[in-house]
Amino acid sequence: MAKPPARRSTSGDIAQFLQKSRDITEFVERQPRLIFAIDATASRQPTWDRASHLQQSMFRASGKINSLAVQLCYYRGFGELQASRWLTDSDALARLMGTVQCEGGHTQIARLLRHALQEHNRMPVQALAFIGDALEENPDTLCELAGQCGLLKLPLFLFQEGHDSAVEQCLQSMARLSGGAWGRFDAHSAEILAGLLGAVASYARGGRTALETLEGDSAKLLLRQLNH
Known part of the structure; x- marks a missing residue:
């Protein structure tokens, strides 16, 4: 038995679809924006796995997900830097x-910081968490960008x-120069990461x-660091 012909989209259907797409884009663009960046080189797999599970806790700590847009960024391999679209759904992230x-x-x-600056120039980003x-x-290049x-x-x-003193010194300088903050993440205390990211997300939504x-x-x- 022959199938009935598929219904063709009318100009009204197309207009409705395009309007819905524009509404979604405008909704995302109105949200406070946070770049969530992570080192995804080989040594980072355990932290990446923990972060994947903890990011929903981050959003619960900061309030409703629909009040924050997040872009996931990561680098790995030979010169690979990836940046997602802006997301307002913790499950999608x-x-x-x-x-x-x-x-x-x-x-x-x-390269990550240059990307963040480009995004910020297009539309303000309230914070970057790394x-x-x-x-x-x-370090001089990184501090200049910070x-x-x-x-x-x-x-x-x-x-x-970790506790690499040279990394700590540079990251602390970068945080200070940018007006942000530095924190230690203990691999054996994953809840610390959830708390810190939750606090950053709250800052992105409502500032100090x-x-x-x-x-x-x-x-x-x-x-304490923001007040210095």
């Missing part, structure tokens, strides 16, 4: 993170796994005032 496999390679923090344990680039972020009101919240209303050590840690 979790699924995206779950598809990523870490690969060996060098850090690309400078998780990493290594730094294989010129200073540019500071001038443009794009604070960097930099979370270090939102942080001041939070309880807990994570908010206090960030506030």
Whole structure:
């Protein structure tokens, strides 16, 4: 038996679809924006797995997901830097993170910061949160870029796994120059990451005032550095 012909889209259907697409785009563009960046080189796989599970806790800590747009960025392998579209759905972000496999390679923090500045120039980004344990680039270059972020009101919240003193010194300088903050992430205390990211997300949504209303050590840690 022959199938009936498929219904053709009318000009009204197309207009309705395009309007819905525009409405979604405008909704995302109105939300406070947070870049969530992570080192996805080979040594980062355990942290990436934890972050994938913890990011929903981050959004619960910061309030309703539909009040924040997040762009996931990561670097890995030979010169690969990926940036997602802006997402307002924590489940979509979790699924995206779950598809990523870490690969060996060098850090690309400078390239990440240049990308963040480009995004910020197109439309303001309230904060960048970064998780990493290594730094294989010129600290002066990174501090220069962090200073540019500071001038443009794009604070960097930099979370270090491990205790490399050279990495710590550079990340702390970058955080200070950008007007952001540095924090330690203990691989054996994953809840620390959830608390810190939740505090950063709250900052992205409501600035210093939102942080001041939070309880807990994570908010206090960030506030102490922001007040300096």
